[in-house]
Amino acid sequence: MIVEYHRPKTVEEALSLLSRNGMLSIPMGGGSGIDRSSLEPIAVVDLQDLGLNTLRVRGNFLDLGATVTLQALLDFPRLQPALLQAIRHEANYNLRHVATVAGTLLVADGRSPFTTAMLALDARLALRTGNDQGKEEKIGLGDLLPIREERLPGRLITLITIPHTIRLAYTYVARTPADRPIVCAVVAAWPSGRTRVALGGFGSAPLLAMDGPEAKGAEIAAQNTYSQAGDEWATAEYRQEVAGVLVRRCMEEISSQ
């Protein structure tokens, strides 16, 4: 239950609120991902006045302020089509105007297309803490996802950086075109040949299937990654097989770009 609402004007003020003892304080981007059913008292720290909603091109990179909304990112004119597709698949039109990029990554489960894409893009996050004296901590999304609950209390994501000129492919299987994916795959290919393969559709977070200097072995890596990916929505056998198919298709798409 939300018992306190704060709208700080500076990051420092926000960090001070987030690092308080005695009250669970959580940062709030758009708020669409906050579980309001809990009766545990919480304080929300609304980040809307922190100026973190900027989107800036820096060479081959795109710097996303933490509170950039999914729709604002989708509207970025040079966005890779695959990332655009993943964002569209992530949330409907209304929710995209509220949901922020950082908030979406924080609350994502394994079926999040956007998080899967950001994992493939090797998104880097800048974190701030209350006693960091203005120095940001950088962490890769892949490192953060498994330890979100332990790592983030008292911290604030301020910036997310992704490469925006590399080739990217996204594909998925779902019951309907707009349904959440049962399996989704994103492949990112750097000019150097570096290839990252991320899989979504299962578990508490998307999984990195491969990060290698070349594309070779991507299908097998995907199949291995989902070899135990069974739950109430699909068997591991199915996901394993389909992950390989989807990654193969992504590779073909990458090749044609």
Add this chain to the structure above:
Amino acid sequence: MILDLNINGIPLTLTASPGDSLLRILRAQGYFGVKHGCESGECGACTVVLDGKPVNACVYLAAQAQGHRIQTIEEVGQHPEQGWKVTTGLHPLQSAFVESGAIQCGYCTPAMILAARELLDREPNPSEAAVRETLSGVLCRCTGYLKPVQAVLRAAAALRGEAVEPIDAPIPAPPEWLPGEGDKPSPRGEEIHPSTFIPHPLLATTLVMPRIQVTPETETWQRVGKPEIKVDAVKLAQGKPAFAADFEKRGLLVAKVLHSPIAHAHIKHINASRARELPGVAAVLTWQDIPRVIYSTAGQSDPIPGPLDSFSLDKKVRYVGDRVAFVAAETEEIAQQALELIEVEYEPVPAIFDPAQAMQPGAQRLHDEPEYVNFAESDPTRNLAAHIRIDIGDVERGFAEADTIFEDEYEVSKVQQAHIEPHVVITYWDEDDRLVIRTSTQVPFHVRRQLAPVLGLPIKRIRVIKPRIGGGFGGKQEVMIEDVAAHLTIATGRPVIFEYSREEEFTAARSRHPMRIIMKTGVKKDGTITANAMYALSDTGAYGCHALTVTGNTGHKSMALYVGDGPYRKAPNIRFYADVVYTNHPPAGAYRGYGVPQGYWPVERHMEKIARQLGLDPLEFRLKNALRAGELHPFSTAWSEGREPRPETIETCGLEECVRQGSVATGWDEKFGNPGWHQVPGKPHLRRGIGMAMVMQGTAIPYLDMGGASVKMNDDGSFNLLVGATDLGTGSDTVLAQMAAEVLGVAVNDILVYSSDTDFTPFDKGAYASSTTYISGTAVVRACEQAAERIRLRAARLLNEQDSPVKVVPHEIRLIDRKAVAPDGRAVSMAEIGHHALHHAEQEQIMGVGSYVSPVAPPPFAAQFSEVTVDIETGQVVVDKLVMGVDSGVIVNPITASGQIEGGMTQALGYAVCEEMRYDEQGRSRERNLRDYHIFQAHEMPELITIFVETFEPSHPFGVKAVAEIPMDGVAPAVGNAVLDACGIQIDDIPITPEKVWRALRDKS
């Protein structure tokens, strides 16, 4: 905390809690156009515009909105006629939604209009794809999105200053469209020329009329058969406070229910004292606090055709989600906290989830309460809520005479009605100490009758008000939550609101019965069916609401369609057996289609298999064996919802024409059996498929369903039409008004419809069984004919007072164009007649009362077609197109009727491919929100085509049959058959998920 908000340009300072959602605050301030549909932003009913962008107010804190510009539907347009005041009128989007039939229940309409306005503000000429993307944030369970999309495109064109097609412009028929025997081309549109059927994207997306082949009987009518504007559309487009929760009452308490976390247990001990002591709690009720009265929650006529097996609160729980206690408190948060303080000690007993096991001897019994009241063959000792054994003809002899016996097993899933307005009720004592129940119900009169003993009140001290309903689809044919609020009002003396959360809708409401079905069919080599048998094992869950009647209709409708040919046509051999079994799943109940979709999945999948295995054309095989006009409904002498059956003859059947028109619109002849069409160029992993199904439904329940109506004339020539019928968004108020207007010779907007209030409107059984247009419509016609007779008498008197040598005889007077017209052309206006009757001479209130019970239930027929694309590597199925040719008799309003078909096909599409409710080994539901329980969104819809093939049903004054439920029946099997056509696999259980298809493909290879 103190908030400064800017709502529709008006600054407002108010006090709110930090956790208050913007939705709650706006509604508390009277902005009722913002609707509650969920708590997680998935449905979009709560859309508001914040700084020009559509956002969902349920997930947005009011505190977040400080400093932003909030716009709600209340600032978008207004009624164009407000007396002396000049107004700007409706916004073009609102007008387009009103005119285009884009509004059914209207619950999501304000949200759609707000979202669309944001689009048109930034993109005056949007593509259809852009419109669909914009509307993707607003779920609609009624329309199938086609008409809302058309409305937005029409509004956009109008705002650009372009001419749009008139609303009643017919969509050109396909070139192969040929008049049926005895029919002729539409008098409503142009002559149909082959050259006019040219696909044109803009034309196709801004026209709203369905294709329609009309009967000649309708030519002279002025109101029936016309695309009249829905009588409630203008208020719904404005987001007026029309729904149950849009109501303010001082001292209103909020109710919450403690639901069981255990599937099957005795409540060994319950202590609510800590909850009662919590400040702000007004009452806590457990089973110890209220009378123990057994009843059925199924909203049906008396006697309830099912067991009485429910209590408001019991000392035993039978599913995860069952009721344990009720709380009323000053706020929702306090009520929620109070639930946590109720101490319950459960004594678990073995839970049973498999209906086959549940009916075995020695299985754990769910209902051992001594008060249990059997109905017919129910047997709680065997966990049987109902038991059906119907044999028509000599089935075993039929099998013996067959050349081949086909036998297979099928399964259908448990699915949710998912109306966007949750169940909601407000109760209060009025000044006469009568209990008022303002509720979103399909059955207000059943609510009153069934709750009276439960509450310890006589019927006369209960008043049930049914305002607009935000969708029901059978889910509100249940007396499911009214007792909660009523008990708490009795306990506290205060008004109480009780509204389900979306999670409660999934865990503690009703659903479609899941079934396992075995089909056995005997067929001769030439395709003649000699015998057809179905066994259905139905899971009713913890309670037997609608158990007998839903499952009975599974056989009654689907097994009646194929009677066989030759001698078998005259003496069909049909068997339908069913066991309806209690389990510890949440209860099933009524859901649009009422058991029939469950029947057509196996029947039509089975027919497809038989046709293909015998090398017969699937269409010809079906038509060869299908029921025809002039034949006896085979089940009419065998079963009638637990009552005495009486023979019924099928008077009209347009099935063959539906098949013909549907196959033309689908391009069946070019696609079926054409290997080239099945390939997708450049996509070797994709296969196209085409499939179809034939279906029939019923129209009302004969000798049982009664509808009443009264009409009174006002002194300006307008009429108040009072009906107990329950428009749950279907447009029934509108078609009833059209029929009244036709009889009385006035415009539809001269008919002021009010439905329904048990104090003021005549009795009606409610909105179910596809009965309103047929049953209540006949009652309306009868009432209006009475009034018309009085009008003619007075008109004759007035005309004969004129200085004319020709005397007028009343029965020669025609009522037309708001006038009573004599054969010689002289006329008096309705206003003159009404004024004269009330004020001038031999004053009288001109009025009429009518009621109707039908001796027959004439079935509508339909041919459903589907096109799919299957990914043979992943199993993913994408449905590309749905075409439905429908014989629903005469179509009273082509736009509202086609809206029913489009919305129904969309719900049925979910049944086919994605919707299901599954449970873990503890009985806990997998689906608890609209994210996991996916219903189709605007931007993922297939093409929808509706074709009406009219027949004139002689048992109705305007020749109508039902339209509401039949679109639920054929989509799933048509999709299943199309998947078979695409890649040669048999999927026998729905939904057709990617993994099922993938496994079948793998097994095949």
